[in-house]
Amino acid sequence: MNNHSQTSKHTISALVLDKPGVLNRISSMFRRRGFNIASLAVGQSENPDLSRMTFVVVGNNSVVEQVTKHLNKLIDVIKVLDLSSENVISRELALFRINSSSQARSEIMNLSNIFRANVVDIARNTMILEITGDEEKIVAFEEMLRPFGIIEIMRTGTISLKRGMDASTSLPQPKERKNQSSWGEAASV
Amino acid sequence: MKLTGSQMVCESLIQEGVDVIFGLPGGAILPLYQTLPEYPALRHILVRHEQGAAHAADGYARATGKPGVAWATSGPGATNLVTGIATAQMDSVPLVLITGQVTRAAIGSDAFQETDTTGITLPITKHNYLVMNATDIPRVIKEAFHIASTGRPGPVLIDLPKDVLQELAEFKYPETLNLPGYKPATGGHPSQITKAASLINQSNKPVILAGHGIIISNAFNELKALAEKAQIPVITTLLGISSFPEDHLLSVGMPGMHGVAYASLAIEESDLLIAVGMRFDDRITGKPSAFATNSKKIHIDIDPSEIGKNIDVEVPIVGDLKIVLDKLNTKIKPNTHKQWLSQIDELKSNHPSLDIRDTKKLLPQFVIKELWEATKGESVIVTGVGQHQMWAAQHYQYTEPRTWITSGGSGAMGFEVPGAMGAQVGAPSKVVWSIAGDGGFQMTMGEIATMVENKIPVKFAIINNGNLGMVRQWQEFFYKKDYVATIYKNNPDFTKLAEAFNILGIRVTRKDQVKPAILEAMEYPGPVIVDFVVEEEENVYPMIPAGQTVGDMVEEPRTTKAKL
Ligand SMILES: Cc1ncc(C[n+]2csc(CCOP(=O)(O)OP(=O)(O)O)c2C)c(N)n1
Numbered sequence: 001m002n003n004h005s006q007t008s009k010h011t012i013s014a015l016v017l018d019k020p021g022v023l024n025r026i027s028s029m030f031r032r033r034g035f036n037i038a039s040l041a042v043g044q045s046e047n048p049d050l051s052r053m054t055f056v057v058v059g060n061n062s063v064v065e066q067v068t069k070h071l072n073k074l075i076d077v078i079k080v081l082d083l084s085s086e087n088v089i090s091r092e093l094a095l096f097r098i099n100s101s102s103q104a105r106s107e108i109m110n111l112s113n114i115f116r117a118n119v120v121d122i123a124r125n126t127m128i129l130e131i132t133g134d135e136e137k138i139v140a141f142e143e144m145l146r147p148f149g150i151i152e153i154m155r156t157g158t159i160s161l162k163r164g165m166d167a168s169t170s171l172p173q174p175k176e177r178k179n180q181s182s183w184g185e186a187a188s189v
Numbered sequence: 190m191k192l193t194g195s196q197m198v199c200e201s202l203i204q205e206g207v208d209v210i211f212g213l214p215g216g217a218i219l220p221l222y223q224t225l226p227e228y229p230a231l232r233h234i235l236v237r238h239e240q241g242a243a244h245a246a247d248g249y250a251r252a253t254g255k256p257g258v259a260w261a262t263s264g265p266g267a268t269n270l271v272t273g274i275a276t277a278q279m280d281s282v283p284l285v286l287i288t289g290q291v292t293r294a295a296i297g298s299d300a301f302q303e304t305d306t307t308g309i310t311l312p313i314t315k316h317n318y319l320v321m322n323a324t325d326i327p328r329v330i331k332e333a334f335h336i337a338s339t340g341r342p343g344p345v346l347i348d349l350p351k352d353v354l355q356e357l358a359e360f361k362y363p364e365t366l367n368l369p370g371y372k373p374a375t376g377g378h379p380s381q382i383t384k385a386a387s388l389i390n391q392s393n394k395p396v397i398l399a400g401h402g403i404i405i406s407n408a409f410n411e412l413k414a415l416a417e418k419a420q421i422p423v424i425t426t427l428l429g430i431s432s433f434p435e436d437h438l439l440s441v442g443m444p445g446m447h448g449v450a451y452a453s454l455a456i457e458e459s460d461l462l463i464a465v466g467m468r469f470d471d472r473i474t475g476k477p478s479a480f481a482t483n484s485k486k487i488h489i490d491i492d493p494s495e496i497g498k499n500i501d502v503e504v505p506i507v508g509d510l511k512i513v514l515d516k517l518n519t520k521i522k523p524n525t526h527k528q529w530l531s532q533i534d535e536l537k538s539n540h541p542s543l544d545i546r547d548t549k550k551l552l553p554q555f556v557i558k559e560l561w562e563a564t565k566g567e568s569v570i571v572t573g574v575g576q577h578q579m580w581a582a583q584h585y586q587y588t589e590p591r592t593w594i595t596s597g598g599s600g601a602m603g604f605e606v607p608g609a610m611g612a613q614v615g616a617p618s619k620v621v622w623s624i625a626g627d628g629g630f631q632m633t634m635g636e637i638a639t640m641v642e643n644k645i646p647v648k649f650a651i652i653n654n655g656n657l658g659m660v661r662q663w664q665e666f667f668y669k670k671d672y673v674a675t676i677y678k679n680n681p682d683f684t685k686l687a688e689a690f691n692i693l694g695i696r697v698t699r700k701d702q703v704k705p706a707i708l709e710a711m712e713y714p715g716p717v718i719v720d721f722v723v724e725e726e727e728n729v730y731p732m733i734p735a736g737q738t739v740g741d742m743v744e745e746p747r748t749t750k751a752k753l
Pocket residue numbers: 573574575576577578600601602603625626627628629630652654656657658659660
């Protein structure tokens with residue numbers, strides 16, 4: 001692999017057929033080629049036959065170019081977009097279970113307000129906080145919570161869309177595609 | 190019309206123009222076998238091992254350009270196909286493989302002979318399918334043939350549970366395809382083609398580096414037109430051999446690890462490298478950062494992921510070579526490159542890599558050269574992997590596409606027997622010679638029985654050096670001649686083996702016996718084994734050790750008149 005640029009995080013979005021085995025094909029390709037995924041999120045798109053995936057990939061520009069090309073090469077992948085240089089909105093969701101003695105509670109609530117996080121569960125000595133935002137915001141919140149004692153963290157992967165009018169990876173509705181079970185092939189997984 | 194899944198498979202294969210299938214039955218695929226007699230248009234060749242079926246389908250595909258078809262039962266049948274599938278994937282060979290699977294309800298229960306076939310073959314196929322409804326069979330087969338044979342070709346596997354093969358459903362062969370995620374590039378970007386043409390027009394020392402893509406794309410004439418119009422020397426990769434006539438004045442031969450010295454040196458000297466249908470494999474580049482450092486590069490390939498993967502290029506063009514070269518040829522100016530061509534001639538005379546040492550001993554290089562002369566270069570040559578493969582690449586002159594068939598990317602020993610069988614089935618009017626290693630031959634020689642049974646008259650030239658020659662050579666060079674596990678102490682008597690198969694066997698131990706044996710073999714109406722008992726410790730030269738540079742090339746001392 002050629003390296004001329006520095007390693008950094010890149011966001012890639014892909015529109016893929018929503019059928020069994022697709023995630024396996026993609027993760028198998030990443031593993032085999034030694035690409036490093038920092039996060040991966042999958043969900044249904046505006047088209048019920050298609051899922052949209054967001055990958056955060058660590059590498060230099062030529063690595064990201066290879067990732068994009070190898071994703072495109074998969075038959076079940078319809079469209080791939082490197083969002084790294086685009087003006088994008090990125091969000092992730094995180095849940096934190098933290099120690100919260102009764103004395104600390106109001107301080108934690110204050111912090112949560114500042115970060116626009118929600119208290120979603122409260123017990124005698126712990127509470128669960130929910131926050132959405134870009135990665136930096138979540139990391140900053142985590143740092144602020146650390147002194148109280150973090151028991152568990154659960155984070156989703158990053159999801160991203162391009163800002164502005166034009167859609168990043170949308171497609172016209174594919175013709176003739178019926179519900180997914182009639183597509184037949186499960187192709188591993 | 191309602192058909193069973195098995196009938197649908199056969200009908201669909203006929204729709205796709207399939208005429209031969211290599212395979213071996215078992216429980217899960219039995220419904221398909223029991224249906225075969227209804228379809229006499231489908232010739233089935235019963236192999237002795239499923240690896241043979243996959244390699245034979247591969248040899249057939251490389252000899253004809255049509256997808257090869259092999260099938261096997263679930264579990265061990267499917268896993269035995271794996272080496273052949275990986276070989277086809279590495280060398281971009283179109284195959285359609287069909288495997289039986291346990292019944293739908295049993296999938297995931299570790300049933301008898303259940304294997305996750307689509308899981309195992311996921312990274313070594315271009316695409317694969319597990320079909321869960323008989324209605325999907327026609328569409329899946331149509332897609333499989335399309336995907337296997339278009340774009341950058343490759344193997345596609347279809348896994349069919351036994352009860353899907355037995356299920357009745359309405360059969361209608363689809364007329365159109367709906368593959369929104371699969372649209373191989375074809376034409377090449379016009380402005381990139383213009384850029385490439387201007388680089389070519391400005392270059393003083395261009396070379397073409399032609400790979401398998403030329404043969405796959407049938408761009409033989411377009412390549413020749415490009416080379417001749419601007420008088421550009423042509424170097425071919427291992428799999429690019431036979432994409433350009435080797436008796437042509439502009440032909441320079443193969444570069445790289447065991448390529449001729451002047452081809453590697455010409456790449457090093459060039460100011461422009463026009464790489465067409467090749468992928469800068471490490472056997473060509475050696476150390477990538479030290480490869481062709483004096484040249485700008487144009488890279489034309491149908492697979493965008495190959496561009497910039499190993500080597501940076503100035504002008505990438507993604508497209509089908511036949512179309513792209515045709516467009517490119519209209520934009521390039523005639524040239525003579527007199528000085529450059531005479532510089533290459535000088536390299537050739539200073540580095541006579543193909544001279545064969547004068548000795549009474551039976552040298553493997555000599556056998557190959559005699560084979561070329563005796564067959565007038567008109568045979569289809571199929572090889573195994575190792576020293577004999579490199580000598581066959583070097584000392585036989587190939588002038589027609591699809592006359593050189595070898596396992597390149599995967600380097601699968603054992604390819605020489607079933608690969609040759611498939612090539613002969615695909616090219617029945619040609620003489621097919623398998624240039625075999627004594628090691629590789631013994632991996633798959635059971636298929637000789639298949640050839641006798643099916644009257645497939647392949648001629649075998651075993652280059653019998655009594656050892657795993659290529660590995661022994663590495664041990665000689667890099668491990669102080671410590672020959673661990675490379676010398677055979679008890680090879681079989683290959684002529685007696687021929688007798689056991691009921692075919693002709695000839696042993697050759699002297700130089701004067703070589704030509705008569707070759708001619709006798711070609712006159713014999715069936716398969717023949719010629720056992721060439723050659724010098725045991727002969728080495729392949731030149732050699733650029735793995736990961737090193739042209740400057741590290743080791744030439745046979747005698748053939749180096751001057752060092753560059
Ligand atoms: C299936 C397989 N196993 C091991 C190897 C490693 N290997 C490469 S060349 C070679 C020796 C081949 O011996 P033989 O077929 O006798 O050919 P020779 O080199 O002697 O001409 C071996 C073992 C391989 N390429 N393929």
